[in-house]
Amino acid sequence: MCAISTGIYLNSAELQALHERESELFHLYVAGLRKHMNLATGIVDCCSYYxxxxxxxSAGRPGVAAKSYSKxxxxxxxxxxxxxxxxxKCGSSQQLAFxxxxxxxxxESPPEFGSCKA
Incomplete structure (x- = not known):
């Protein structure tokens, strides 16, 4: 099981990169990836498309349809x-890691993950 950090801090570079992008990208980055990031290495290696x-x-509510995403x-x-x-992208083609x-x-040292260095 993957540990979830207790808080998520986005720096100005991350916010700038996400500025004026679709809300789904922000949601995927923060709720899907950053919450699982290893704070020492910057690597997320415990995720799947599912x-x-x-x-x-997002769950539906009266007047608003539920939203789900395909692989x-x-x-x-x-x-x-x-x-x-x-x-x-890090790791093998079979592994979903970033x-x-x-x-x-x-x-301060650059993270390593198999063949991936940030």
Whole structure:
């Protein structure tokens, strides 16, 4: 099971990268990825397409339809987060792991994850 940090701090570089982007990207980055980030390394390595979709799913209410996301939609959103410089894909093609490139870390050394260095 993946540990969830007790608080999420977004720095100005992260906020600027997400500025004027779709709200789904912000939600995926914060609720799906950053809450699982290892604060020492900046790496998120405990997610799946299913868990990310669950993390950003919104329940319906009267007058507002529920919103859920497919694996392909999650893939496209992750690709956008990579394109804007927030994430770098890490690990093998079978493993869903990312380095949060702009996030503050609790140490000064660059994170490593297999073949991934932020």
């Amino acid at each position: 868990s990310l979709a669950e993390d950003i799913r 392909e939609q999650i893939r496209r959103m992750l690709a956008q987060l990579i394109d804007i410089g927030l994430l770098k 380095a949060c490139l702009l996030a503050d870390r609790s140490n």
